[in-house]
Amino acid sequence: MDSAAARDRISRLPDDLLHGILVRLRSTAAAARTSLLSRRWRHVWTQLPEIVFDNPHGPAADTVDAALARIHIHTAANNNNNSAPPALNRLAINFPHLQFAPFRIAPWLAFASRHLAGELSIRLARRRLQMEDEVDLPLMEKATSIHISSGHILLLPPSGSLFAALRTVSIAYARMDGQDMDCFGSSRCPRLQELYLWPVELVAVSDVSIRSESLQTLFYRADNTRPLEVVALKLCLLRAQGLSDSGRERSVPLQG
Known part of the structure; x- marks a missing residue:
């Protein structure tokens, strides 16, 4: 074992301990950046029990979409391999100073309906309502709490x-x-x-x-x-x- 590998004891920890470390970052964007460290870290963040985007100066909707899409793909692959990741017990997308059109929010709600077994929180800036500003809330059979503040027509x-x-x-x-x-x-x-x-x-x-x-x-x-x-x-x-x-x-x- 070379000296670098010997010093990197964190990477040798089991996944559940690494998940505990990354969850404490309180930022999925920050956790995702650990995928650049090595092959060992590439998918660790996609199995976190909490997904959080709540920095008002943080990533735009495209970054949230990309992260959720990657998590969905990795989760589906694990399910096919009979290696289910931890249940997602929290999804928080909180940008209280930013406005988003309904077509940006719909994929986030669809993701929650498929993966969430806990708390959903979506808090966005209010919009001046238009007739087309309708957002469908899908069925979430395992959600325990739903918090939505977005300024849309909620169906x-x-x-x-x-x-x-x-x-x-x-x-x-x-x-x-x-x-x-x-x-x-x-x-x-x-x-x-x-x-x-x-x-x-x-x-x-x-x-x-x-x-x-x-x-x-x-x-x-x-x-x-x-x-x-x-x-x-x-x-x-x-x-x-x-x-x-x-x-x-x-x-x-x-x-x-």
């Missing part, structure tokens, strides 16, 4: 779609269809405990009904709501504002 999955593991939803600065709110009921989100729709706007004045056997916290601020019906026996905190028939804010702590 929820059709009736019959089941978010079996979802416990927390936070949607801000979006427009939504009032009829889509049934997505947050027990029939489609049976484990949902926290729901934050604050602030959003309904595309038309609509009656909204949320019926949940698991919901404990609801923050609701959606213009064009008339009225809001909440049926949730486990609800501990309700805060509502912006209903069409009353501009007053209501914050109601509930006792069990």
Whole structure:
């Protein structure tokens, strides 16, 4: 063994320890640069349990797209070889000062629907809404939390779609269809405990009904709501504002 190899004890660590090191960088872009070190490091970063792009001065959308595409390809290859990588428990793409068109966001959501078994966070600068600014939220069967703030018209999955593991939803600065709110009921989100729709706007004045056997916290601020019906026996905190028939804010702590 030559002296250089002897000194490089980090590269000789097992993959799970290397993943722990790279995750602590808190930056997938930085982790990806380790692929230049040697053949040993080429694919290590593609198996991280957390994918994070949250530097406001960091990579553009093309870099995010390239990274997710490489991860998808490597994951598919490992699955074909019966060597599954660790489950992806977090995908965070946070550029709060940058705007992106819907066609840039759609691949990120599609990636999450295929690979995520944990938290999704997409936080972008708000856009001046146009009619074509529609973003489809795909079904994510293993996602436990979804946080989206992007300033788009957000279309929820059709009736019959089941978010079996979802416990927390936070949607801000979006427009939504009032009829889509049934997505947050027990029939489609049976484990949902926290729901934050604050602030959003309904595309038309609509009656909204949320019926949940698991919901404990609801923050609701959606213009064009008339009225809001909440049926949730486990609800501990309700805060509502912006209903069409009353501009007053209501914050109601509930006792069990």
